[in-house]
Amino acid sequence: MNDVLIILFAANGFDKGAQGLAGAGRRLADELGVSLRAVVLGEGAEAVAVEVARVADAVVVADQAELVEYQPETCLAALAQVCGELKPRAVLLANDTYSQELAPRLAHRLGGSAAGDCVEVRAEADVLRVGRQVYGGKAHAVLTLKRAPAVVWLRARSFAPAAPREAAGEVTRAALNIQRDARTRVVERRREAGGETRLEEARVIVSGGRGIGGPEPFETELRPLAELLGAQLAASRAACDAGWVPPTWQVGQTGKKVTPELYLAVAITGASQHMAGISEAKTIAAINTDPDAPIFKHCRFGIVEDYRKVVPLLREKLKEVMSDE
Amino acid sequence: MNILVCLKQILDPEVPARDFRVDPVRREAEQGSANLVTNIFCENALETALQLRERAGAARITVLSYGRPTAEDSLRKALAMKADAAALVLNESEGAPDPLAVARVLAAAVRRLGAFDLIMTGREAGDWGAGQTGGLLAEELGLPCVSFVDTIEVGDGVLRLKRQTDSGWELFEAPPPVVVTVTNDEHNVPRIPKVRDVMMSYRQPLTKFTLTDLGLAADGNDYYEVAELFVPQKETRCDFVSGDTLDEKVEAFARQIVKAVDSSQ
Ligand SMILES: Cc1cc2nc3c(=O)[nH]c(=O)nc-3n(C[C@H](O)[C@H](O)[C@H](O)COP(=O)(O)OP(=O)(O)OC[C@H]3O[C@@H](n4cnc5c(N)ncnc54)[C@H](O)[C@@H]3O)c2cc1C
Ligand SMILES: Nc1ncnc2c1ncn2[C@@H]1O[C@H](COP(=O)(O)O)[C@@H](O)[C@H]1O
Numbered sequence: 001m002n003d004v005l006i007i008l009f010a011a012n013g014f015d016k017g018a019q020g021l022a023g024a025g026r027r028l029a030d031e032l033g034v035s036l037r038a039v040v041l042g043e044g045a046e047a048v049a050v051e052v053a054r055v056a057d058a059v060v061v062a063d064q065a066e067l068v069e070y071q072p073e074t075c076l077a078a079l080a081q082v083c084g085e086l087k088p089r090a091v092l093l094a095n096d097t098y099s100q101e102l103a104p105r106l107a108h109r110l111g112g113s114a115a116g117d118c119v120e121v122r123a124e125a126d127v128l129r130v131g132r133q134v135y136g137g138k139a140h141a142v143l144t145l146k147r148a149p150a151v152v153w154l155r156a157r158s159f160a161p162a163a164p165r166e167a168a169g170e171v172t173r174a175a176l177n178i179q180r181d182a183r184t185r186v187v188e189r190r191r192e193a194g195g196e197t198r199l200e201e202a203r204v205i206v207s208g209g210r211g212i213g214g215p216e217p218f219e220t221e222l223r224p225l226a227e228l229l230g231a232q233l234a235a236s237r238a239a240c241d242a243g244w245v246p247p248t249w250q251v252g253q254t255g256k257k258v259t260p261e262l263y264l265a266v267a268i269t270g271a272s273q274h275m276a277g278i279s280e281a282k283t284i285a286a287i288n289t290d291p292d293a294p295i296f297k298h299c300r301f302g303i304v305e306d307y308r309k310v311v312p313l314l315r316e317k318l319k320e321v322m323s324d325e
Numbered sequence: 326m327n328i329l330v331c332l333k334q335i336l337d338p339e340v341p342a343r344d345f346r347v348d349p350v351r352r353e354a355e356q357g358s359a360n361l362v363t364n365i366f367c368e369n370a371l372e373t374a375l376q377l378r379e380r381a382g383a384a385r386i387t388v389l390s391y392g393r394p395t396a397e398d399s400l401r402k403a404l405a406m407k408a409d410a411a412a413l414v415l416n417e418s419e420g421a422p423d424p425l426a427v428a429r430v431l432a433a434a435v436r437r438l439g440a441f442d443l444i445m446t447g448r449e450a451g452d453w454g455a456g457q458t459g460g461l462l463a464e465e466l467g468l469p470c471v472s473f474v475d476t477i478e479v480g481d482g483v484l485r486l487k488r489q490t491d492s493g494w495e496l497f498e499a500p501p502p503v504v505v506t507v508t509n510d511e512h513n514v515p516r517i518p519k520v521r522d523v524m525m526s527y528r529q530p531l532t533k534f535t536l537t538d539l540g541l542a543a544d545g546n547d548y549y550e551v552a553e554l555f556v557p558q559k560e561t562r563c564d565f566v567s568g569d570t571l572d573e574k575v576e577a578f579a580r581q582i583v584k585a586v587d588s589s590q
């Protein structure tokens with residue numbers, strides 16, 4: 001009762017997002033003076049639960065046959081049951097697709113309040129407050145959640161992980177009474193061919209915008225540059241909407257929130273909605289023909305030139321500089 | 326097939342950061358000289374609906390907004406894009422309603438407007454970016470919901486919904502009625518209405534409701550409240566690489582890149 005509950009999808013493993021989620025959950029639980037519980041859903045939940053148990057006080061595994069494959073209605077019903085039993089004060093989720101789509105509905109079923117894409121969650125006396133970017137990243141808001149439980153999805157990767165506990169938390173299996181809800185059904189599921197690492201986990205990112213001018217230069221110019229730097233490729237919404245690269249490459253407010261050491265923006269203006277996805281990048285650099293492009297306001301260093309002239313030469317220079325070392 | 330598309334009118338999200346101000350007391354953005362526009366994801370939803378109607382033939386598209394009297398312009402633009410009917414629920418109270426308040430109003434309007442097979446919202450609004458209304462509306466109506474949809478087809482009495490995930494996509498089948506939230510992709514970039522159609526749209530009927538008409542009271546927000554709103558100050562000084570020739574500049578740039586990548590190891 002009144003604990004903090006974190007919700008994890010086993011398919012993501014105990015990744016950086018899950019670890020950040022546990023860290024945020026532990027700090028909130030400490031502020032409230034309550035325990036940290038976790039529920040892990042889907043195939044492979046048990047293995048993930050063992051890892052989560054190192055940092056949580058108790059873990060519930062929900063891997064019934066009906067939950068092995070994600071189906072939103074069934075999963076939502078299961079989560080509502082788990083929460084109905086545990087009666088948490090706060091439910092925290094990460095900002096993956098499934099969490100984002102379920103959180104508001106879960107809040108509604110529990111009579112609570114949801115808030116999303118939060119970068120901060122804190123308890124002040126008995127009130128839960130969250131911080132989040134609004135107006136496309138141009139402003140920051142603090143919201144007071146008026147109903148309980150608070151159901152909050154977080155930019156989980158931006159939170160520090162939790163310290164391991166002395167004794168691992170207890171792992172139990174959820175006793176659920178689930179009926180498959182067939183009103184919607186996933187009939188096909190595809191992964192976009194991508195790099196080895198997820199964009200969210202990439203250390204270096206080379207990203208292209210509308211100024212790239214077409215799909216080919218992503219392959220002929222940006223990909224070889226990325227390979228040289230061991231980087232992942234990404235894009236602005238404009239490049240995705242043009243159909244030059246898949247939507248999974250989109251970085252920004254409504255795309256991936258990335259946390260690389262270096263983000264190299266090539267022919268991207270730097271609209272606030274794009275910047276909202278890279279606020280956690282350590283260094284931002286840009287290649288742009290327009291010296292007044294807003295991207296330069298966020299850059300550590302930059303070059304005002306046509307990328308078509310810069311990139312081929314840059315590859316040569318990088319090879320030279322790297323072999324000098 | 327009866328389709329409903331929910332549209333939100335918002336402050337133009339493309340206002341450059343240097344012109345953007347907030348009123349910290351009212352806790353809202355100042356409009357300044359910025360325009361009011363239809364939220365882009367709502368237009369992506371409408372575009373998806375229009376294409377569905379083009380393929381499926383018999384479909385009727387109604388657009389619905391809850392907002393200030395100015396929201397009529399968003400609905401008129403939707404009519405100009407060739408939506409069939411439009412309804413506006415007027416917000417006569419101060420301040421912005423929270424997502425649950427909006428969902429309750431939209432649900433009441435949906436019940437008033439008739440039975441829909443497909444109810445569409447944008448994935449999120451470009452002002453407050455809540456990303457909640459679609460899901461909450463589904464709960465208010467007791468309907469299932471699929472989020473981040475970019476393509477919809479009909480066949481054999483089911484809707485086929487393609488939706489984006491973090492790593493790719495999923496294809497759903499769902500018998501109507503269903504609520505979907507729509508995201509952008511290359512195929513649902515909104516069409517631009519003809520000037521003539523925009524002018525004509527002002528002669529088309531548009532249903533208006535007040536909350537009282539819908540049997541609702543303006544209860545205020547009991548979901549969440551904005552406690553603070555501010556523009557964070559952050560400045561980075563960009564070091565533009567210097568050099569007399571392109572070769573020198575790019576070499577300096579390459580050195581900076583290697584330094585940024587190395588310093589992290
Ligand atoms: C609600 C909402 C959500 C959004 N979410 C996102 C999001 O998640 N991600 C996102 O990216 N956008 C998002 N956007 C869109 C965003 O506002 C911008 O429209 C978009 O980011 C612009 O993309 P761009 O910089 O590639 O294109 P443009 O603005 O067209 O910029 C192209 C740039 O390339 C430069 N250029 C052109 N040619 C060259 C050349 N040869 N060499 C070098 N430079 C060149 C130009 O100077 C210019 O700066 C969102 C918008 C809204 C309203
Ligand atoms: N006042 C409103 N009137 C009509 N539709 C709305 C309103 N507010 C939100 N919506 C719909 O819900 C979507 C998501 O908005 P939000 O949950 O506010 O981010 C929008 O794209 C609209 O389709």
